[in-house]
Amino acid sequence: MKVYNTLSRKKEEFVPQGDEVTMYVCGVNPYSDAHIGHAMSYIFFDVVRRYLHFRGHRLRHVQNITDIEDNIIATANRLGKSVPELTQEYTKRYDEDMAALNVLRADEYPRAMGEIEKIIEVTRGLIDKGFAYAVGGSVYFRVRKVPDYGKLSHRTLEAMEPSEGAIGNEEKEDAMDFALWKAAKPDEPSWDSPWGQGRPGWHIECSAMSLKYLGETIDIHGGGQDLIFPHHENEIAQSESFTGKKPFVRYWLHNGMVQLRQQKMSKSLGNLITIREALEKYSPDAIRIFVLNSHYRSPLTYSEEVLEAAERGADRLRQAANPGRPSFKGEVEELPDARAYYERFETAMDDDLNTPQAIAVLFDLASIINRAANLDYLDKVDQHRITFRDIAGVLGLKLEPTDVISGQVDLEEIDSEDIAATRGEKLDLLLSNIENAVKDPDMGIDSIRGYVNLALGVRDSLRKERQYQRADEIRDKLTSLGFTVEDTPQGTEWKRKR
């Protein structure tokens, strides 16, 4: 398996240090809902996890939660909440979003606030070694002490024009120096430290946590490309200076950015679609297909059109995962060997996680399975179905039926007198009952099912008498109410999504 390492700018053969792959992925700052950009990153690293597991690796996965920083403090103040109150609320919502997207939970979710002791230990160590200095209650990292600073982002200190944000701090020795520990300002949460009351800088928590939970050298460190500089660059400087051991990270993996309307999706720009908003319109599988259908290092543009396309693709895969009844009589045709699909899948994934090709394999298998279902030889494609489910699982697709309610009309079970009684003027009443029932959240599914079965029973009786116009009126009405009506050789089936 090869992965593209940001550090070397090359695809490298992935060889973990030991029996257990260690992976650290940068987490979120919980002060607002996570958006599709976050979804992309965490869905991708979820697939990395699942694929490594599929390949027989054990894995330890740690993801931090930054629960103290400027934006959190500002938001908490604005909302009149305490910082822990705010961050706990949004951490919970983040967990719910990830669960909805079928993202596996990490082994540890350390919080910055919970790791102050380790952060202070690392900070003190960096001062002792001369890599950092305390001034005015703050501690800064001395960037010029690190000769290879810039190796991840491939830029030199000289090339980094200090911008406004980097200047404007008189107490730093050098404009590029960054804070490990920030002296407390009035009315901000703060902790005791050897340098007085204060709180951690942005980058130090990841160095401290990865050191504490995963050791001095970790296999994979992941995050969005926007974290390469300064965040990950600074993590390297801190960690390698503190431990004296290189490399801090063996494989740096970075995903591309999600774009919305020709711009990066981000909180600060305010152009974003939250995961929650997307899930109101699209299934988790559709969102995962949307993300995985392009390569992880490329930018990904969010649009309704592309998500719609992903949803329709998901529908077809769901059909293969939950095959219906046969439609035709057909001959069993010569089937390609199911093992070839595993090979194609592994070849694709081994080449720097080529999920678009992996999804193509899934669609090819879906065609085989759906054809077999149509022609009534599903029993001949057991191996293909196993392969299909297996690959879908590695991509984290559930492919469960999406209908909330469904039914099958059985004229034997419906009282013929009911049908006869309903065929006349009562039909309109029945249809309006269904309309009301659909809008009423308290209405039980059984009632709706009874109504719809009766309406479609009436329709079937009309169809038997070739009164197609009246029959179609009933179907059209139900369709407009969100029902899908399908006449199959086994009778009329119906379902409704939401």
Next chain:
RNA sequence: GGCGACGUAGCCAAGUGGUUAAGGCGGAGGUCUGCAAAACCUCUAUUCACCGGUUCGAAUCCGGUCGUCGCCUCCA
């Protein structure tokens, strides 16, 4: 200004030196159906932003032009 990525069919998107340029969505036709729906089948880029060059051979390598985006500041 510095660093980097990208430009492939109506849309999304693989492919990065050599058989017919993956796959999805959409569209057209067909099978099935009373008609539909779903599923299936067939078709849908002689061509890979543009211009030059290297090569027996390039979407793939090199140079230039145009265009889009990211990082250099909080950010997945």
